[in-house]
Structures are given as C-alpha cells and as structure tokens.
Amino acid sequence: MGVGIELPQLITGPVEWDATADVIVVGFGIAGACAAISAAEAGARVLLLERTGAAGGASALAAGHFYLGGGTPVQTATGHADSVEAMITYLEAVTPEPDAAKIRAYCTESVAHFDWLEAHGIEFERSFYPGKSVVQPGTEGLMWTGNEKVWPYREQAHPAPRGHKVNALAERGGQQVMAALTERVRELGVEVGYETTVAQLVADASGRIIGVRWRDGAATGAVVLAAGGYVMNTEMLAAYTPRLAEHFLPLGVPSDDGLGIRLGQSAGGATARMDGAFMTASFYPPADLLYGIIVNKAGRRFVAEDSYHGRTAGAVVAQSDSTAYLIVDSKHMVWPELPMVKFVDGWHRVSEMESALGIPDGALHKTMTAYNTAAAEGRDPEFGKHPDWLTPLTEGPWGAFDLTPGKATYVGFTLGGLCTSVDGAVLRADGSVIPGLYAAGACASNLAQDSCGYASGTCLGEGSYFGRRAGAHAAGISRAAPNRARSAESTGMEGD
Template structure:
C-alpha cells in the first residue's frame, strides 16, 4: 500500500466545471458508523446527500465491532436498572482518563475538554437517537467483569471506572451499552443495517464500490472529489465533504512509519480491507494536521473469567507494575511497556480457571514458588517477596501498592500456582490505530495552526476526538463518539449549504 499523499485537483482544471459536473450539498466518504450517522443527519436537515463507499456493502471496520456504545448520564437503561449516573460524573471520569495519558501536571487541551463536555452533556439524547434508529437496548445490567456481555444484557462496566485512581475522581457507573445480540462480534452490524434502513427513508443516495481518490479545491476551499468505480472516473461537486473512511492499521507502510508496534508481526490488525489510511492522506493533501499518529489500541484480554483478576501480574523482574483489574487494553498497554514486553499472570489453585478466550495461553503449573521462578525465568527472591507482600495485605483485603478494587483482592497462597502467558509473541494481541485528523467540535478539519479547512469535515477513525490511547480507552467509545461526532458533522455540513 501507499504512503503517498494524493494530488490536489484545482477545480479550474476539471473539464466542464462547474456547470457540467454533478453537484450535491454534502458528500460523505465512507459508510461506517460515523459516515452513516453524518449522512443521515445531513439528509434529515434537508441537504442533498451522496454517500460513497468503496466496499460492496456498508459497515467498514464498524461491522467487526461487538456493538458497545459508551453512553451515560442517566440513560433509560441505567435508570431501569437503578444505576445512578450524571453527565457531570461521566465528564469527570473521561477528563481524568484523558489526563492520565499526559505528562504529570499537564491539563487536557481545551479542544478535547470541550468535546468531552459536549459528549457527556448530550449522552442521554444520543442514546435516545440510537434507539430511534430501531434498536432497543435491553433494560438489564451485567455485573461481571468481561470484555463484552455474554448475552443480551443492556449495560456493563467497560472501562476503568472502578480502577484506581479514577474511582476516587468520579463516581463509578457502568456505561457500556450493548445492542441486543449475544456474543462478542457482529453486534454493530445491527446498527449499520438500521442506519441503512433510515437512510432509505431520506433523499440520500448511497453509491457502493465507489471511492474518492482526490479532493478538488477552489480558492482554498474543498469543493468536491474525484471518484473512481472500477474503470470509471468522474467528479462530484459538494458544498461540504465529510471524510469517514477508517484508520490506517491495514496500511503496513503507514503503520511502520507511525506506530511500528502494530506492524511488528506479533499483533493481529483489527482492520477491514479499506483501513488503508486513504482518508487521512486525503485530508493531509489539503493541509490537515495529523494527531496521535503514534497511538494505538492493543489488547490480549486474560479475562473472563473475572476471578483471574485476583491473581498478580509480574514482569521479568518478578515485580507487579499495574492494578490487575484494569480494563484489558490499559493492562495490555502496561504489559507492552515492560522490558521485552514480558509479563505473566500468576493465580493460585484456589482461584485458577482457564481464560474463556484462547488469547492468553496457560503456560504451566508449579508446586513451589522456586520452581515457578525458574520455569518463567524471573528472579526467585523478587518473585517470592512480591507474592509474600501481596498476600500479606490481601489477607486484610488491601492492596496498598496498586489499590486493586476490593472485589478482586484475594491471597494467592494455595499451591500449586498456574501461570498464564501475557508475553508479546505468545499471547495473541490485536489492535488498531488511533491517530487521525485534527477536527473541531463539529468535525471541521483543522490545520496545525488551528485554522479550519473550509468545506472539509472528518469523523470516525479518520479523526481524533475523545479516545486517544489504549490506556484511556473504554469499550463503546468508537461507536459512541463515531456516531455522535458524525451526527454533529452532518448537521453542521448541511447548515453550510
């Protein structure tokens, strides 16, 4: 694949421009969750909309998702389940998790803070909008710790809300709303199908197997695209262009340049065919700033079962380095930061169970700590001290070193011990890119100086909004913010006509 930036086409060089070139109000490039939401809102606002999708069917990478939306503030599901939440507490949490990835003492930038505030303030309304598409979230709560609800339960904890230090900053509340489809994949297809059904009731036109290859510019403003469908070529004029064409995890050259860990051959890319970075490169061609290009999401969950979180995770020095009850991508990010990305989950015979997903293999069982240290190649003295210190405090229900939540504190002192392998190259890590174009609250693409590129918007994996790294990610942010900020971009673009 290419890292080349597409050529910008001057409208004056297009034959028949403008009179002989088809014209629309809003042109959306890519039909995933963000593009579908943008197109629907623009069409409902009265704009003439065309949606281009390179694949033969809608969905993009969205179609691979399990179907979580990270929403709160008192949704109908939360209220039905007796869960107390507010936009203010949700905002506190998201601000804290965003600040956690910054250097100590650094505040969340005003642009991100404004997006978090809007997302939380509008969260209940956005939940209602998702249900208005024809999706009804089950009014039920899954109390366990899992990657995704095993059944059709409507909400569960899908972030670090109960993990230290965030539980001390904001009152924890479950916000991971899942569409009513059992299992961990395919749920988001329901959302895409619902969006497609709703779009059929508008004047929006969807053109499959058609992609944008270049942006067309006139007097510094984006005014359309060059498109391609098999051997056909053409142009479309548009008052506003919204790029929602996915990330770049499927582009090996871009990954190697910006986030090489994802291209090491030791992680499985969570990509659709068209996660090739073309959308980002189109934006770059007209001066868009790229942000967070070195950030990726990577994970190899060792839970469920949640009882495994009572164990301890140690690095090659035999030391713990993070609370084991962290959200799975946060824990994985800590693992990958260790020397040689090496870590092991140790659980005693009273708590050991096999992981439900075959991503983190069972390494072996050991009758003594000395045998275990020798077997996994860590210093015996350090491992023995780590276990003794943890067990001493766990017996009193405490974890003064990493403050693991009390539900997951239990002594690990009953031999034999089982070891689950979390090492990169042994555990099956998967991931995707999180970098994208800089956009304002309404999705308008920005240059490095903060100025807006007139006529151009971006959303979904093409843009950087709230979710910016693996440690701060919550399941449901991609669908949640993708649809929310996609809606905002669609409305704003329609208003610009």
C-alpha cells in the same frame, strides 16, 4: 505529518463535475451513516460514497458497545446513578490529552444521543450484565466496559457502568447497528455510490474543499471524511504505531488503509495521537483470573489486575521487552474462555517458577509476599486493586500465563487521526479550519486516544455522535456557501 507516507494529490485546477450535492460523505460505516443521516435530516442533498460494494466497514464487525452515560434510560432502569459531571471527570482523567470541549459536548448530550440512536432503530435492552467480561454473552443493554471502578479513577469520579450494547446477542451488535442506519439512509433518499473509492480532494483557489474525485468521476459539495482507520496499512503502522505492526492481529476490514486520513492531510489537515491504538489479549473471562497478579520480567507488579483489558494490555506493552506473566494459585486456576493467552506451566515452589520464567531469584517471592500480606487485610497499597479481587495467593502449586505479545495473541486497531473541531471541521496544524472539509469516526482523533484510557463503546459512541455533528454542520455551511447548486444530480456512477 511526515514519516514519508505518500499522500494523494490535492486537485486545485478546474474539474468537470459529474454530480452536485450539498454534502458528500466518504465512507459508509457508522460515522458516515450518521453524518449522511444528520445532513439529510437537516435538509441537505447528500451523496454517500463507499469504496466497497456494501455498507458496514469495521462498524459492522463491532460487538455493538456504545459508551454512553449521564443518566441514560438503561442506567436509570437498572438502578445505576450517573451524572454528566461524573462522566466528564472520568473521561478527562483517563484521556492522555483530553479535549475539554469535545468531552463536555459528548457527555452533556449523551442521553440525547442515546435517544437519537433509539429513534433511528438502534435499541438497547433495559437490563444489566453484572459480570466482568469483554462482551456480555446475551442481549443485556449495560455492563462495565471501562476503568470506572479501577483505582485511582473510582476516587476521582463516581463510578457508573456506561457500556451500552445494542440489543443483539454476544458480538453481533455492529451488524444490527449498520442494518438500522442503512435503512434510515435509504428512507431519507440519500444517494449512495458503492464501489467508489474517493481518491482525491478538490480545492478552490481560496483553499476551500469543494469536492472529491474518484477513478472516473467527480462530485462537488462540502466533504465529510468517514473512511475509517489505518490498521490495514502496514506502512502507516510501521511509521506511527510500530508496536501494532509486530505481533498484533489487525482488527478491521481491508479498506482500513488510512486513505481518509491521507486525503485530509493532502488538504493540509493535521493529525493527532497517531501513535494511539486499542490493543488487547484479554485473559478474562472467567473473572476468577482477576484474583491473580501480573508481573514483568523483573518480577514486579505494574498494573491493577482488575483493570479493563485494554488498560492491562497497554501496561504490558510498556514493560521492558513487553514481557509479562499472570500468576495464579491453585485456588484460582481456571482456563481463559478466549483463546488469547497461553498457559506456561505450574510449579510447586515459587522459586522454581522464578527460574522457569527467567525472573531474578527472590524477586517474585518478594512481590508475592508483599501482595499476600496486604491482600489478607483487603488492601493493595501499590496499585489499589479493588477489594472485590483481592485475596492472598497462597495455595500452591502456582501457574503462569504468558501475556507477552507474540506469546499471547494480541488484536488491535488504530485510534489516531485527523485533528477536528467539536463540529468535525478538519483543522490545520495552526488550529485554523479548512473550509468545506470535515472528518469523523476512526479517521479523526476525538475521545479515544490510547489503550489504557479506552473503554469499549468509545469508537461507536464518538463515531456516531461526532459523525452527526459533522454532517449537520456540513449541511449548514454548505447551504450558506455561495455558488453551490442545491440539487444533487444523479451521478450514474460506474464501478471503481
């Protein structure tokens, strides 16, 4: 934990309860909604506390991709063969520290989770968007949103598109997802307290978490933290993901300030992959730009240019000074559709481009000669760029786009969070479970760990899936726990 971030104080003394529930869920984004629904469907009395005046969180801003596979109805209807084993192999290959149990559970139950989402009003069109883009412009239910076709992954696991987008235009999926889940929460009679910022956890003498406290109230029950990430907390960014603090625009809502993570830490919860972040400054669409090459300030390539935009961004940031340029020839020069990367200039000679970009004399020329020679044979011996995007860049003049953070506009959000079991139980550093405490969504560390391995849809996918597991498990243990009243009393909560 460390790095001087102030934690809320864990309450261990007697507390006067204003409300009693089986399960208290903190945060009404996708993870909290799914935890609340699954706990309520398991028969638990649920109290859902949300700091703002409405459901949604960052989830409502999301484009609406869910990373799902193993033979979903959309994959099947659009003729894309997939298997649980291929999905597992792929996720294990792209994840820096894969949690085998979580990946296996997620992939094995992916089709069932798809069905659950549809049964809860989140529908996916049986259609496929074939283009290389960040988000499909229409309502197509499936597209490639990861690195499945990128070398070396395409040789490790049979590639299949797994980016399922909810049936909404362009980037409006998140709103639709949250509207559907909010309706289900209402139908189930879950009590919701808005304008209620959970500020502290309460533990009994044994260390079991038995409730929460907010400014002028307290409730007892098992607790599921689903309070989002920390991209809006500059102190936490500086401590854990300093690259995100510089030159990046945070993607999120103001309440993504890491309070959920800090609440978990206050109870002894360990964190994992806190340096992990998704980041992007996508230069595509249009896909034609993928024919270009990306070089660092030494004039060397360092990533397959057909990678998912988050992988490219992760590789750019890892370069010396994070300096990188996308180079295209006249034949493939088009303007990016997203206003994220800037055109530098065009040059008639590669040597002029080298000196204008500050690349050592001859270095870019050498890179381009080697690339063009192999590309003419449909090969990329260095990075295995897919033959679909290989062509010699021989038609001058040549242009460059600056991909360097600060020159290009990068956006991002955090991926690290509390250590949890496959059922969402928060774990201590020694791996033991903190009884009564769960976490899911962006305040927990699950499948998504870094930008290079990220695929669009992983956050909504894992937030909903592990949110469900946490809610169901909390409901189970809560009913088994002694001395806990089964009925939720009205809180009469006032604003916080």
